Amino acid sequence: xxxxxxxxxxxxxxxxxxxxxxxxxxxxxxxxxxxxxxxxxxxxxxxxxxxxxxxxxxxxxxxxxxxxxxxxxxxxxxxxxxxxxxxxxxxxxxxxxxxxxxxxxxxxxxxxxxxxxxxxxxxxxxxxxxxxxxxxxxxxxxxxxxxxxxxxxxxxxxxxxxxxxxxxxxxxxxxxxxxxxxxxxxxxxxxxxxxxxxxxxxxxxxxxxxxxxxxxxxxxxxxxxxxxxxxxxxxxxxxxxxxxxxxxxxxxxxxxxxxxxxxxxxxxxxxxxxxxxxxxxxxxxxxxxxxxxxxxxxxxxxxxxxxxxxxxxxxxxxxxxxxxxxxxxxxxxxxxxxxxxxxxxxxxxxxxxxxxxxxxxxxxxxxxxxxxxxxxxxxxxxxxxxxxxxxxxxxxxxxxxxxxxxxxxxxxxxxxxxxxxxxxxxxxxxxxxxxxxxxxxxxxxxxxxxxxxxxxxxxxxxxxxxxxxxxxxxxxxxxxxxxxxxxxxxxxxxxxxxxxxxxxxxxxxxxxx
Amino acid sequence: xxxxxxxxxxxxxxxxxxxxxxxxxxxxxxxxxxxxxxxxxxxxxxxxxxxxxxxxxxxxxxxxxxxxxxxxxxxxxxxxxxxxxxxxxxxxxxxxxxxxxxxxxxxxxxxxxxxxxxxxxxxxxxxxxxxxxxxxxxxxxxxxxxxxxxxxxxxxxxxxxxxxxxxxxxxxxxxxxxxxxxxxxxxxxxxxxxxxxxxxxxxxxxxxxxxxxxxxxxxxxxxxxxxxxxxxxxxxxxxxxxxxxxxxxxxxxxxxxxxxxxxxxxxxxxxxxxxxxxxxxxxxxxxxxxxxxxxxxxxxxxxxxxxxxxxxxxxxxxxxxxxxxxxxxxxxxxxxxxxxxxxxxxxxxxxxxxxxxxxxxxxxxxxxxxxxxxxxxxxxxxxxxxxxxxxxxxxxxxxxxxxxxxxxxxxxxxxxxxxxxxxxxxxxxxxxxxxxxxxxxxxxxxxxxxxxxxxxxxxxxxxxxxxxxxxxxxxxxxxxxxxx
Numbered sequence: 001x002x003x004x005x006x007x008x009x010x011x012x013x014x015x016x017x018x019x020x021x022x023x024x025x026x027x028x029x030x031x032x033x034x035x036x037x038x039x040x041x042x043x044x045x046x047x048x049x050x051x052x053x054x055x056x057x058x059x060x061x062x063x064x065x066x067x068x069x070x071x072x073x074x075x076x077x078x079x080x081x082x083x084x085x086x087x088x089x090x091x092x093x094x095x096x097x098x099x100x101x102x103x104x105x106x107x108x109x110x111x112x113x114x115x116x117x118x119x120x121x122x123x124x125x126x127x128x129x130x131x132x133x134x135x136x137x138x139x140x141x142x143x144x145x146x147x148x149x150x151x152x153x154x155x156x157x158x159x160x161x162x163x164x165x166x167x168x169x170x171x172x173x174x175x176x177x178x179x180x181x182x183x184x185x186x187x188x189x190x191x192x193x194x195x196x197x198x199x200x201x202x203x204x205x206x207x208x209x210x211x212x213x214x215x216x217x218x219x220x221x222x223x224x225x226x227x228x229x230x231x232x233x234x235x236x237x238x239x240x241x242x243x244x245x246x247x248x249x250x251x252x253x254x255x256x257x258x259x260x261x262x263x264x265x266x267x268x269x270x271x272x273x274x275x276x277x278x279x280x281x282x283x284x285x286x287x288x289x290x291x292x293x294x295x296x297x298x299x300x301x302x303x304x305x306x307x308x309x310x311x312x313x314x315x316x317x318x319x320x321x322x323x324x325x326x327x328x329x330x331x332x333x334x335x336x337x338x339x340x341x342x343x344x345x346x347x348x349x350x351x352x353x354x355x356x357x358x359x360x361x362x363x364x365x366x367x368x369x370x371x372x373x374x375x376x377x378x379x380x381x382x383x384x385x386x387x388x389x390x391x392x393x394x395x396x397x398x399x400x401x402x403x404x405x406x407x408x409x410x411x412x413x414x415x416x417x418x419x420x421x422x423x424x425x426x427x428x429x430x431x432x433x434x435x436x437x438x439x440x441x442x443x444x445x446x447x448x449x450x451x452x453x454x455x456x457x458x459x460x461x462x463x464x465x466x467x468x469x470x471x472x473x474x475x476x477x478x479x480x481x482x483x484x485x486x487x488x489x490x491x492x493x494x495x496x497x498x499x500x501x502x503x504x505x506x507x508x509x510x511x512x513x
Numbered sequence: 514x515x516x517x518x519x520x521x522x523x524x525x526x527x528x529x530x531x532x533x534x535x536x537x538x539x540x541x542x543x544x545x546x547x548x549x550x551x552x553x554x555x556x557x558x559x560x561x562x563x564x565x566x567x568x569x570x571x572x573x574x575x576x577x578x579x580x581x582x583x584x585x586x587x588x589x590x591x592x593x594x595x596x597x598x599x600x601x602x603x604x605x606x607x608x609x610x611x612x613x614x615x616x617x618x619x620x621x622x623x624x625x626x627x628x629x630x631x632x633x634x635x636x637x638x639x640x641x642x643x644x645x646x647x648x649x650x651x652x653x654x655x656x657x658x659x660x661x662x663x664x665x666x667x668x669x670x671x672x673x674x675x676x677x678x679x680x681x682x683x684x685x686x687x688x689x690x691x692x693x694x695x696x697x698x699x700x701x702x703x704x705x706x707x708x709x710x711x712x713x714x715x716x717x718x719x720x721x722x723x724x725x726x727x728x729x730x731x732x733x734x735x736x737x738x739x740x741x742x743x744x745x746x747x748x749x750x751x752x753x754x755x756x757x758x759x760x761x762x763x764x765x766x767x768x769x770x771x772x773x774x775x776x777x778x779x780x781x782x783x784x785x786x787x788x789x790x791x792x793x794x795x796x797x798x799x800x801x802x803x804x805x806x807x808x809x810x811x812x813x814x815x816x817x818x819x820x821x822x823x824x825x826x827x828x829x830x831x832x833x834x835x836x837x838x839x840x841x842x843x844x845x846x847x848x849x850x851x852x853x854x855x856x857x858x859x860x861x862x863x864x865x866x867x868x869x870x871x872x873x874x875x876x877x878x879x880x881x882x883x884x885x886x887x888x889x890x891x892x893x894x895x896x897x898x899x900x901x902x903x904x905x906x907x908x909x910x911x912x913x914x915x916x917x918x919x920x921x922x923x924x925x926x927x928x929x930x931x932x933x934x935x936x937x938x939x940x941x942x943x944x945x946x947x948x949x950x951x952x953x954x955x956x957x958x959x960x961x962x963x964x965x966x967x968x969x970x971x972x973x974x975x976x977x978x979x980x981x982x983x984x985x986x987x988x989x990x991x992x993x994x995x996x997x
Binding site: 004007033034363370372373376429433435437457460 | 519539540541542543544545576621847848849850851852853858859861862865907910911914915917919920921922923944946947948950951
């Protein structure tokens with residue numbers, strides 16, 4: 001193997017939460033066999049936020065790239081399958097819909113099925129849009145199977161993700177990373193030494209006296225951004241004007257009832273509440289805006305809404321939505337909460353970690369730290385963050401609610417132009433302004449907009465090429481296919497047990513369902 | 514007007530009009546009436562669409578009810594693996610801008626990084642469509658993903674009038690009402706087209722006017738007279754009816770005064786020469802000629818009038834860009850067919866997409882002129898007069914620095930097109946993904962050698978393009994129960 005004197009020889013990751021161990025695992029795996037050391041500094045005294053317990057389907061490709069066996073991973077992380085997110089009370093109080101990982105039906109003549117559904121709706125003959133989507137049908141019935149490989153089967157028309165214990169995922173990845181040569185240092189950083197010539201981070205001094213030097217630092221230190229902000233003063237773009245929720249309280253409860261293969265997000269008076277069912281417990285939390293509700297009231301609201309006894313005391317979190325002005329500054333790349341924070345309404349926290357890691361691996365630097373590499377990384381991650389922001393904001397503004405101060409705040413908000421145009425094109429004719437780069441593709445936008453009662457005034461006129469009878473028949477046939485396939489799909493919990501992914505600690509085994 | 518009733522009038526008898534009429538015709542129904550004013554058939558300005566349609570034409574045409582067998586059996590259309598550029602720029606660059614699917618990613622590392630690692634400067638030996646193009650051979654890519662030829666893609670060689678007739682036929686079969694008269698007067702008021710008066714005394718009204726009349730934009734120019742761009746080019750086409758010796762690729766040869774493209778059809782060879790409008794090129798009496806200003810109209814959609822093709826943007830036919838943009842114009846129109854009399858949302862979105870497409874296509878075109886320029890060539894001087902766009906600089910910088918593709922949303926040219934272009938222009942990445950070093954160098958070398966051998970073997974085994982097409986024609990006739 002050729003030795004490149006400019007090659008990075010050492011990478012130091014600061015922080016051992018989800019982001020830290022994901023980064024460590026990916027770097028160790030990708031750089032395996034190369035003369036690069038990967039170290040990770042974490043302190044057991046500093047708790048981790050355990051960002052996100054619900055994920056997006058992309059997490060599967062992250063695990064697959066590491067050759068992680070699904071069954072082993074699910075057992076170790078108390079994971080359940082996730083087919084989408086159920087949103088309650090978002091459009092109006094009493095509404096509910098599921099944003100699935102999949103499409104509604106299949107296109108006809110190259111036109112998405114939802115356009116035909118809009119026509120059926122105008123004809124007064126449309127069923128719930130959800131009844132035309134296989135992943136929603138099985139999610140509502142607490143069923144699951146892996147997608148079929150034959151694209152002709154309706155059972156192939158979805159993706160899936162996981163709901164898992166983020167702390168256990170970090171621990172699982174720690175074993176993986178250490179098994180792949182990552183050196184873990186226990187300790188708290190007490191000093192960050194900068195290179196006086198170029199302002200790069202040169203070394204970190206720990207409270208035990210150890211000094212860790214590295215060529216490249218990955219800041220996974222969480223909200224504080226110990227390197228990217230405290231050392232390098234990178235700056236933060238505050239997006240509170242659009243996403244004003246700034247606090248959360250989280251509490252786990254016992255796992256009760258059917259094992260739902262979806263996460264739930266219920267809109268409340270001053271924020272929203274999550275419910276994430278894992279094998280061994282259910283994660284719950286209340287994301288809220290402190291301008292509209294006190295901490296005490298927010299806690300009470302959460303505790304009053306739980307459907308099972310709590311397993312621990314509530315934990316309080318504080319944050320400011322936004323992004324670091326530069327995700328990569330000098331020789332520091334911020335990943336996870338150090339890079340920015342967007343509320344976990346669409347389970348994007350872990351996804352944005354994954355994107356940060358993927359882009360870093362693609363644009364892995366050498367000791368020159370060329371500005372062109374840094375700029376390109378920052379450009380790509382900026383697009384990712386901004387598009388997620390717009391999609392999250394859509395949930396708050398695609399609503400008829402005005403029952404509290406918070407909902408009225410959103411009603412009076414001036415939207416980013418990109419989102420405003422998107423909503424107008426949709427309302428006029430069900431047209432989706434598409435992009436290529438960004439996590440949420442058209443079916444996701446359709447799900448939220450229709451789910452929150454943004455019903456276009458018109459449908460694509462090309463749909464009229466089919467007669468009313470033909471559209472009706474196509475709709476009925478699809479609904480029947482979905483229904484028949486859903487009935488034949490196994491129970492979610494039973495499926496996990498059968499594939500051997502039930503954890504040993506779990507009440508799932510005893511549930512029998 | 515409501516969703517339930519839309520009358521569209523397409524103006525233009527050239528290729529853009531024919532393709533637009535066919536594309537709309539595929540959706541004709543009692544609530545969508547399409548009239549087609551086919552004035553100005555086979556205009557010389559259609560030379561600026563060039564003679565090469567991109568791989569996506571297969572899907573586009575099918576949606577217009579123009580199937581490939583129809584083109585093979587009833588037109589001069591031939592199949593193409595891309596463009597072979599020769600004597601390009603001061604260095605006399607020579608490469609095949611082949612149509613090709615993505616190259617493999619091996620152990621998480623994009624293929625071309627292994628070439629950099631191994632110090633290999635040539636991408637072409639790994640592009641089956643490029644090798645086949647150089648040999649003048651052809652076969653359809655098979656579905657078997659293990660077959661090296663499955664990574665090839667292909668487009669079409671066409672002559673506008675001949676190709677357009679298939680679309681015209683499809684449009685009429687679909688129930689599009691054709692009006693064969695000339696425009697006598699266009700009535701415009703308040704930023705809208707109110708009526709078009711015809712030479713036969715008829716007057717037309719419509720909910721939406723589609724201006725596919727060519728660069729003079731008979732309707733749209735009344736609403737948007739301003740065009741952006743000042744460079745005037747002359748295209749001259751000579752047709753030779755002798756069966757071409759080679760086939761399956763367009764050959765573009767760079768010259769001080771511009772360039773010349775030779776495009777073999779089934780039984781004819783088209784030679785297109787493009788130069789600065791004021792350059793002194795000897796006239797050829799048999800040549801068809803058109804001189805146009807390349808650039809775009811300030812807005813592609815104004816009021817109730819939508820510009821399609823050259824009515825909105827004239828591109829130099831040095832790449833398939835003119836046809837890519839024409840297809841995209843039409844597909845954008847289909848997706849934004851008006852639903853009410855208020856066209857503001859459709860107009861804004863159409864213009865936004867058009868702007869982006871024209872700009873992105875422009876990046877690719879401009880990239881061809883980042884080679885060392887020909888000294889003293891007025892053509893090259895004019896082609897490089899505008900500074901490079903920052904996005905193009907980013908693409909080049911990242912490729913040269915580390916072989917990294919920089920892409921923007923929904924570009925008309927794919928990453929593979931850009932990769933092949935970079936190599937063709939003589940660029941080589943200074944660095945490669947160092948994880949390529951994890952692989953045993955001997956294994957990588959052996960793998961690359963096997964790839965080259967397999968691809969070369971496949972290219973050598975393919976039949977000559979015309980022989981393949983003859984066989985295909987016989988097969989299709991047999992399928993249709995006709996006499997071979």
